[in-house]
Amino acid sequence: MIRERRPLLSRVADSVYWMARYIERAENVARFIGVNLHLQLDLPLAPAHQWQPLIDTAGDTEIFKERYGEASEENVIRFLAFDDENPNSIFSCLRYARENARSVRETISSEMWEQINSIYLQIQLQRASAQDDSLPEVLRSIRLSCHMFQGITEATMRHDEAWHFLRLGRMMERADKTSRILDVKYFILLPSPVNVGTPYDDLHWAAVLKSVSGFETYRKQRGRISPRQIVEFLVTDREFPRAIRHCVDMAGESLSVITGSAAHELKYPSERLMSVLRAELGEIQVETVVRSGLHEYLDGLQTKMNAIGDSLKQDFFALRHEERTVNRSSQSQWQKSESAPA
């Protein structure tokens, strides 16, 4: 356990955790859109066909349908990147990240705050002026700005309890996003056996890897494109920064530093759940998972990660007078919705 001169407020831990999740979420959405823009140039199918899965990946199928109806390139991008009524759009995520950062400015470093603030000012401008042909560049700069935030965090913030909550948030979000990308692509590809093994199928799988910045690493590690190999790589690799197992391991490590529990006596429900999940990921047989249904497996994984999230809330973030805060949630607590299951 870290002994702090100054204890960490529950509210501050909560905000730091969500700040990290929102930055990670924004970066992921920027990457999906960018990869898809690139991918569709190579595909003969009607473009709209390629855009609906992005909505499903983000877990916002319902709200999209309500607001836009049929998916097209234009409206999907608007919805995912700039729509302030979509709580998971890049713009909303960056706004929430900034609001959370603002409320903990005395906990994070000034450099971190200035970076989040500048990302937000940047997207505000881009939102007003973005043209279609500049979009890839806009998305790239958002991604880079988010990476820069991670770098600034590493370089300027003491690795104290708040930092561990930050990393916990980032890793939980990343694991969730990787599982969703995998889930949606797999779901879409399998029902059309016609294309399996064709160049289009390979292009799709390559796009999955690119969506998690994993294409080159996968090539070096595993060589040829093979769905089973890709699943194994993205779920079980211990060293790849966006593989689910790696993310859960990192999250677990931070959680143990926060709790200070010995391995044989875990004090908090959240760390017990985390420990079970880590063990499961260590023993997973990909052959079996693929045979018995990857979608069901990933669905189960997301449910477990959500349970850990709920448990973290109970263990560390909840305030005694939570009932008092309910009424003012709209005023001062940025709603921290988990993405709805896809």
Next chain:
Amino acid sequence: MLFDSYQTQGFHDEMFDATGNPRPEARLLLETIQSLDEGQLLRSQRAAERLLLQMGITFNVYGDSAGTERIFPFDLIPRIVRADEWEWIDRGLKQRIHALNEFINDIYHGQKILKDKIIPEEIIRSATFYRPQCAGINPPLGVWCHITGTDLVRHGDGQIYVLEDNLRVPSGVSYVLENRDLMKRTFPSVFEGLRVRPVAEYPDKLLETLEAIAPAGCAGTPTVVLLTPGIYNSAYFEHSYLARQMGIQLVEGRDLTVEDKVVFMQTTRGLRRVDVIYRRIDDDFMDPEAFRADSLLGVPGLLEAYRAGNVALANAPGNGVADDKVVYAYVPEIIRYYLREDPILQNVPTFLCWKDTDRKHVLENLDKLVVKAANEAGGYGMLVGPHSTAQQREQFAQKIEANPRNYIAQPTLALSTVPTLIEDHMEGRHVDLRPYILYGKDIHVMAGGLTRVALRKGSLVVNSSQGGGSKDTWVLSPPREGVAS
């Protein structure tokens, strides 16, 4: 170039005298500015504005669409205050705060000043910020006003007057500190040769003040926190800034809980005791059990914990009784009554509308006077007679007749001006000055303060909510002994 067309227009200008010659204390600054390359000042001004936005030094505008943040406009040309004049202001402020503190303490204890008929009892009973709940409370060290931001103005006669005392929850000091920082970052050359007194020690002094008032039973270093209403408050930037500068925890009401009259904050490892709260929440919203029951920002039971002596609050609740603009009119009497001294700083002559003769005069001269509600701040509830329409005057006349106790009037002051960069040249704009005074073990006056400037041409309203900006304030050091100045 920049100053070619500069006119003082009959106002007292802080940089130029009535004949248009630079004042001695401003000469060096002027020479430096004039030696700059063409356009450099303008570039520095733009750079400063960009920095403010990047650093997120913004305030929230109430009544604007949700989440609207603006930078508090900053002008690079500082206001200069001579060493000897500052020495006099410093003494005057200390005297005034000392007397006001005695007054507040008396109001919540024996009320001698009312019994001696110096101030009518009715004025206190009807003061909006008088808090009967605070009667009998003995704050640590007997101090009620730990942090004050007195507004000073200079009139056309060259004289400095106290306009308002701002005892409750004064804000703006973060801009003083950031402005100085910004000046050094964007405009370092101008500091050379001018011996400007530093302001950077303010957070240290503030922390010292807050630690000094820790409850008697508190062992070791007291746990001091800053209580903010949250990120949507207009002064949130300042709350967060001061907490960072002092290295103390910034808390919201929901982070605190009171058990057995002891205040705790809720951490990831359970409850931690809190000893001193620098609260930036108004009395009304501080504790729904003691004050407004509908407040969601406050901490139930806080006042009881305070009354029991288990936690110290700065500023002390109830001190706003002396912020009432009717009470303000009595401050010279208050100084004479408690200290047996003549006031060093002058009050602006004030007409009290509850007095029949004063009210008659006010109603007959609405077009010449400034009328203020007794308990408003931020430039709200105010009529500037010479700039008003007949309809506005009619409205105020009705308000005054309906509730004379709540209105005062003062002559329209010809606030002094300071050259201000407007587009590509200098124009005079009206300013005031808010120094910050700390009162713990003793009284400390910051060397400088917030110079607010009314950026609209001809405007006398300097409030940030009404188109005001700010300037750095340079208090010069006294000449070194044995060195010719």
